Amino acid sequence: MKKKIFVLDTNVLMHDPSCLYRFEEHDIYIPMVVLEELDNGKKGTSETSRNVRQVARILDGLMHGKDHAQIEKGIPLPTTVNKGTNGNGNGHTGGTPTAPSSGRLFFQTRPSAAALPEMLPGNKPDNNILLAALGLQSQHPSRTITLVSKDINLRIKAAIVGVHTEDYHNDQVLDDLDLLYSGYAKLPDDFWTTHGEKMDSWQDDRGRACYKVSGPKVKEWHVNEFLYLPDEVERGLELTVQALDGDSAKLHVIRDYRAGKTPVWGIHAKNREQNFALNLLLDPDVDFVSLLG
Structure with missing residues (x-):
């Protein structure tokens, strides 16, 4: 050749x-x-x-x-x-x-x-x-x-x-970038039906709505992973996994930095992924954030 x-x-x-x-x-x-x-x-x-x-x-x-x-x-x-x-x-x-x-x-x-x-x-x-x-x-x-x-x-x-x-792609460590952990997952439309039967809910000291749920999807989640229901199901509900304990998980609703009165130094998130990133970057309990874009 x-x-x-x-x-x-x-x-x-x-x-x-x-x-x-x-x-x-x-x-x-x-x-x-x-x-x-x-x-x-x-x-x-x-x-x-x-x-x-x-x-x-x-x-x-x-x-x-x-x-x-x-x-x-x-x-x-x-x-x-x-x-x-x-x-x-x-x-x-x-x-x-x-x-x-x-x-x-x-x-x-x-x-x-x-x-x-x-x-x-x-x-x-x-x-x-x-x-x-x-x-x-x-x-x-x-x-x-x-x-x-x-x-x-x-x-x-x-x-x-x-x-x-x-194009030039040789600097990519993985041949298939889809194999990388995305940091977020879409919830099934019947999420509350399958995971809300024994659910507890409360507000934490930061005023965030929190839930403790159990069900078949919990074993697939990771701490600090984001979860979301699509807009057409429940107004685009977005949560993050706060803690895992066996087959149960503590979740809390994240802030929406895309519009309204919640900019970060005058900057709004343009989409769901940017909103996830801002929530991680502004969380004092998260010491290290890795972003790929």
Whole structure:
């Protein structure tokens, strides 16, 4: 199987500086305009700026001691131990570089011989990246040229002009994000019928409505998990699991930060998930909150 050539968009390097080590035996190509965009984004204290500076250090280390002829031939890239996957299942790698690889890093060292279609005029960075990918297709007709970008609009334009594209997902630890614990669960429509027969209710010292319920669903719950009944069933009732004791659970109704007079420093939650997050973040009994979005 011939080695592929992956053309990296600026946003991929900004998103994951270690992406240079994640393409196994395949070659990586960085257009000159990408280096220019990285240079423009290196200043500041944001995470993106820090990532850009990290990319610069990695590239500087890879190029150390290399002359122009060696750069033209491609810089050998180290590979890594643990393997991940991109959006289309290709076996890229992730982790810390550990061993030599047959993959090489190439930079654009001369203008592209290809031409953009008339419908993509001008000197826009995205179009220059497309031009570089088209030039590689002409230069290496027997190899697969893939533009890797997190910019959906660039991927659309690339598909229109005949350049194969992929999103970048190699930084995800799990192949299937649906396997992650969501932190909330939808209650069945007959929840009160199946769990409310021996229910106790009261108000705690914070004025929250609390319930102690038992039933078949309790064994599936976790402390601090959110539970909800859909709007059409009971006005969007939302609860959190306060404590578990065998087949019974203590629940309390959470605050609604989506509207009315309950903003957090002037901010309202836009949806159910954001409301769950705000309730956790503002709960003094919860010491650590992990959010994925």
